């Protein structure tokens with residue numbers, strides 16, 4: 434099969450489009466013919482060696498976590514899937530910038546029937562991260578107030594919609610250019626992160642969802658009520674600051690699940706959840722797609738935000 438392969442740590446320019454061995458499913462796995470995958474910040478971070486002390490890569494490495502495609506082979510002990518099923522999901526170990534992947538059925542679900550494969554590939558990591566952060570980690574409840582940093586991004590737009598749907602008051606930090614877009618998704622207040630500091634506007638929220646990190650996270654502890662929670666998905670949290678402000682602080686990582694992906698497919702098909710896709714590149718142009726995400730080149734699409742997808746088939 435063809436795949437995008439990295440042979441050592443490095444930037445987008447190190448990516449190669451090469452032939453490699455097509456994987457074979459074990460008795461517990463399915464073989465998926467990939468139609469589309471998507472680009473996540475973690476792909477670029479891992480390739481650059483940002484996490485090499487914790488998650489060292491084994492080279493040659495195939496990046497990619499999101500997947501949408503068709504089942505071509507089913508292991509003898511797999512139940513619930515058959516060849517021809519259209520599925521989507523998230524690999525735990527990368528490997529989706531390729532024509533085929535083998536996955537455990539627990540990390541896939543039938544794809545939303547109202548989406549094509551490129552649209553479906555934009556969903557799994559971002560939507561399920563948003564869902565788990567809100568409901569598994571922050572355990573938000575109707576009537577609470579939440580602050581979402583980076584609300585206009587791929588994960589943020591799902592978090593805003595899901596929080597609104599759950600009956601929360603939703604405050605968001607984002608660029609001023611995204612204000613109308615975010616209000617349309619259900620945000621009550623959009624705070625320009627380049628304008629007045631959010632901590633002079635926000636206080637005593639029940640939860641902060643930090644999709645940005647850096648000093649924005651450092652400034653967030655003080656705006657959470659006692660007993661509230663800060664969840665970050667991109668950098669470790671400070672136990673010391675959490676204790677100082679009498680809150681809980683958690684670093685969360687996506688755990689892809691069949692149940693979550695099925696629920697999200699249902700929400701999309703019923704019109705309760707809108708996807709946020711920015712541009713589509715052919716798999717061969719993964720390097721251009723990475724540079725697009727990093728803001729190094731003008732995007733192919735008109736849109737400023739959303740997931741960048743790689744079309745494989």
Ligand SMILES: NC(=O)c1ccc[n+]([C@@H]2O[C@H](COP(=O)([O-])OP(=O)(O)OC[C@H]3O[C@@H](n4cnc5c(N)ncnc54)[C@H](OP(=O)(O)O)[C@@H]3O)[C@@H](O)[C@H]2O)c1
Nearest residue numbers: 474562583585586587588606607608626666667685686687
């Ligand atoms: N732990 C996990 O399992 C997991 C899973 C998924 C994602 N993540 C992480 O979650 C983060 C967000 O991912 P994503 O895919 O949603 O990224 P994305 O699509 O690139 O969105 C990032 C958004 O943040 C905005 N932003 C940048 N600086 C900001 C600031 N200081 N204040 C408020 N907004 C700001 C950007 O707006 P402008 O473009 O206007 O600046 C953009 O809308 C990444 O760090 C990613 O690695 C972690």
